[in-house]
Amino acid sequence: xxxxxxxxxxxxxxxxxxxxxxxxxxxxxxxxxxxxxxxxxxxxxxxxxxxxxxxxxxxxxxxxxxxxxxxxxxxxxxxxxxxxxxxxxxxxxxxxxxxxxxxxxxxxxxxxxxxxxxxxxxxxxxxxxxxxxxxxxxxxxxxxxxxxxxxxxxxxxxxxxxxxxxxxxxxxxxxxxxxxxxxxxxxxxxxxxxxxxxxxxxxx
Numbered sequence: 123x124x125x126x127x128x129x130x131x132x133x134x135x136x137x138x139x140x141x142x143x144x145x146x147x148x149x150x151x152x153x154x155x156x157x158x159x160x161x162x163x164x165x166x167x168x169x170x171x172x173x174x175x176x177x178x179x180x181x182x183x184x185x186x187x188x189x190x191x192x193x194x195x196x197x198x199x200x201x202x203x204x205x206x207x208x209x210x211x212x213x214x215x216x217x218x219x220x221x222x223x224x225x226x227x228x229x230x231x232x233x234x235x236x237x238x239x240x241x242x243x244x245x246x247x248x249x250x251x252x253x254x255x256x257x258x259x260x261x262x263x264x265x266x267x268x269x270x271x272x273x274x275x276x277x278x279x280x281x282x283x284x285x286x287x288x289x290x291x292x293x294x295x296x297x298x299x300x301x302x303x304x305x306x307x308x309x310x311x312x313x314x315x316x317x318x319x320x321x322x323x324x325x326x
């Protein structure tokens with residue numbers, strides 16, 4: 123990658139801590155990862171509803187939505203997936219600096235890529251939410267009909283079929299959407315945030 127010279131980081135007057143004080147809560151990345159059909163987007167949106175109801179600043183970055191714009195043109199090879207996650211990691215970091223809870227719903231199949239995003243923010247500001255749904259459950263749901271196409275050879279590099287998924291080894295939150303209701307799963311995430319002090323205002 124070409125190194126561009128004469129670029130200097132400009133520190134802003136308003137800090138992340140200032141935004142935490144104004145918002146009345148801390149900020150973090152909620153990184154939802156799991157197989158296609160595991161329920162990442164559905165859960166991320168349900169959690170956002172609950173945070174929004176509390177008056178918190180929040181936003182969801184959905185994998186498909188981001189590929190319509192910011193990551194338009196990227197495919198699903200390992201190299202493109204890495205770039206996809208790198209870009210969204212940098213965007214998520216900006217949201218955290220802006221004082222918001224940002225949820226990212228991406229398959230993000232490789233541990234190395236998820237760990238790279240974790241390294242972008244201070245400890246405690248990256249919360250890995252592993253949607254632990256067996257492929258049998260995901261394939262049975264198949265909300266977009268993708269597994270059927272992948273089995274027929276119409277889609278290449280499909281995670282869980284002809285590309286690997288590396289499950290998190292030490293995720294902060296493990297959610298089993300095949301065993302619990304959407305409401306129960308969302309409450310599990312919100313409870314984690316509350317118990318770990320993310321809803322507490324930062325003192326001046």
